[in-house]
Amino acid sequence: MISVRAALALAATLLVCLVAMPSWAVPSFARQTGMACAACHTVFPELTPFGREFKLNGYVLDNIKQVTGIDLADRQTLAINSIPPLSAMLQVSYTHTAKALPDSAIAGALAKDGEVLFPDQVSLFYAGKIADELGAFMQLTYDGAADHFGLDNTDLRYAHHFAFGGAKADDHHLILGLTLNNNPTVQDVWNTTPAWGFPYSGSSVAPGPNASAQIDGRLGQSVAGLGVYGWLDDHFYAEFSAYTAAIVGGAHPLDSTQSNVAHGIAPYVRLAYEQRWDRDSISLGVYGMDTRVHPGNGTPLQGVTDRYRDAAVDAQYQFIGEEHFITVLTTYIRERQTLDASVIDAYASNRQDDLNTFKLVGEYSYRRTIGGSLAYFSETGSTDTLLYALAPVVGSANNSPESRGYITEINYLPWLNVKLQLQYVGYSKFNGGKTNYDGSGRNASDNNTIYGLVWVAY
Amino acid sequence: MFVIRAAFIVCAVALTSMMFGTLVPAQGAEPNPVQQTPAQQASLQTLIQTCGVCHGANGRSVSPTFPNLAAQTAPYIELQLHAFKDQTRADPDAQAYMWGMASQLSDTSITDLAAYFAAQPAAPGKGGNATLIAQGKQIFLAGIPEREIPACASCHGAEAHGNGPFPRLAGQHAPYLYKQLLVIQNVLRTAPVMHGVIKDLNREQMLSVVAYLESI
DSSP states (O other): OHHHHHHHHHHHHHHHHHHOOOOOOOHHHHHHHOOOHHHHBSSTTSBOHHHHHHHHTTSOOOOSOEEEEEOTTOOEEEEEESSOOEEEEEEEEEEEESSOOBOSSSTTOBOOSSEEEEEEEEEEEEEEEEETTEEEEEEEEEETTTTEEEEEEEEEEEEEEEEESTTTTOSEEEEEEEEEESSTTTTOSSTTSGGGOSOSSOOSSSOOOSOOOIIIIITTTSEEEEEEEEEETTTEEEEEEEEEEOOOSSSSSOOTTSEEEEESOEEEEEEEEEEEETTEEEEEEEEEEEEEEEEETTSOSOSOOEEEEEEEEEEEEEEEOSSEEEEEEEEEEEEEEEEHHHHHTTSOSOSEEEEEEEEEEEEEEETTTEEEEEEEEEEEEOOOTTTTOOOTTTSOTTOOOOEEEEEEEEEEEEETTEEEEEEEEEEEEBTTBSSSTTSSSOOGGGGOEEEEEEEEEO | OHHHHHHHHHHHHHHHHHHTTTSOOOTTOOOOGGGOOHHHHHHHHHHHHHHHHHHOTTSOOSSTTSOOOTTOOHHHHHHHHHHHHTTOOOSHHIIIIIHHHHTTOOHHHHHHHHHHHHTSOOOOOOOOOHHHHHHHHHHHHHOBGGGTBOOTHHHHOTTSOOBTTBOOOTTOOHHHHHHHHHHHHTTSSOOHHHHHHHTTOOHHHHHHHHHHHHHO
């Protein structure tokens, strides 16, 4: 019974991790650069090639008056914007699932279906230059459903530009940078990787599938990573980062009351190639992470660990016309799980599990005003009696992580910083089944979700 | 009438050239390192790299949203940067990209950037629809007398290499040139001489001229 409860708690944790959607694009950058959103984004938060360059250069490009200081050797000791690059974001949403969820307290009763979250999220940002070659994207978010305020995605960067080769030593250009961040892939510049991947917003109250890879959102805001990256000739990207546990909230020092606690150093590697021609660009890449984790959640953070080896490929195509904007994104993540600790703690029944994540997204926008997206997603992997245990709504009757479905979205942006979004998520399989997937009579399509969103950033 | 308009254009060219007489076209000129401190040189390098993000490392851009700057005439680049800085050039892309980018440039930086990009080797021409190119060449070199549209070459030079404040057009991205013709015709971009010259140019004629210019 304890193990079932533990599995349920784990599933609930997974659910929360899954529905914690990333954020965003910020007018701070527009204030700092003096450039419209269109310079860096097709439709926010998706980046254009210039947006990628801006980020890789450390968020430091500025076009506003500076407050500066120098020492007697003419070395610059201070260079900050005279007006800080601050901005705010508000999201108000409406969620409706095809069938209401069970009441959390009264057996047999149903919760209200059709929920407005006001706010869904409110964020404050400092996004821009800190000093020459040093910049930051920092986000503080109030989550309406969770009713808490906390540090969201954060990425501090240092970047230095080198030119070399040829008679004038300018045939090749290299940006070497450092990133200090709290979510693996938040530092990435392509919208194929999880932290900034599609969907860019989604319901935080609708049920989500029971499984996701560690790199696919489970470590966000619970690790800290320091990385070094290189960007050569606007083509080649290479990065190595090292992450360690840095959980916000709960018990400190970290102890058994925390869950999914990274053990030691988790290395993260990213390689990518981008080719640009005319109005098009294409990128191909690989990324991966090797994370050892203490399950925690009532068990000590000692002894053997679970190990998650994530290896992924990704690709992106982008066309940026005068009126038409097209993006195709895809990624495939293969996770090899070695669950030594979870087996001992009775959170998992198999020592070895696999989990495979696939996403394919097509997006179109007309004049950055009216657009839509269509995405296919799937999770497949090993069945595991304890990891994917039987439970109403969040569990699996056949102990499977398999979920698949599609997301359609219509977006209307009356102004570049205001997005009105209508999203529909449809499941053909949810937690291993199409019908009665949870053993309590719920079908996959009962979780189909309509999500309406008003998203303003200013 | 055509003769009068052509004469007006020639006068405008002469007058503008006189106004900018001291701004000798700077093809081949390098920024003067003798007068620059190491800090100034480093600053110029940073500016060049920043421009290069959109306009290409040596002023030869990939995306046709952003014009090639390589071998552009220095006086024209200077004029445009000042127009962005004081927000007198106000077409949509100017506002979206260049108002911010030029807002903090000093007069010295503007001069140095103009000299640098003017000295870079030009982007090579890109072939296209032969019929369109032939039509465009005809308009560029001879104008359209029956519609009183003078030859573009009278200001921009027979090779379209530009002349002082009149920009180089050879090898420029056709979509960029087409958009400029549209925004000038719609008076979203102020260009007094060009307003008169192209007011009767139709879309097909614009497309042929820019196809020709991109090809040379």
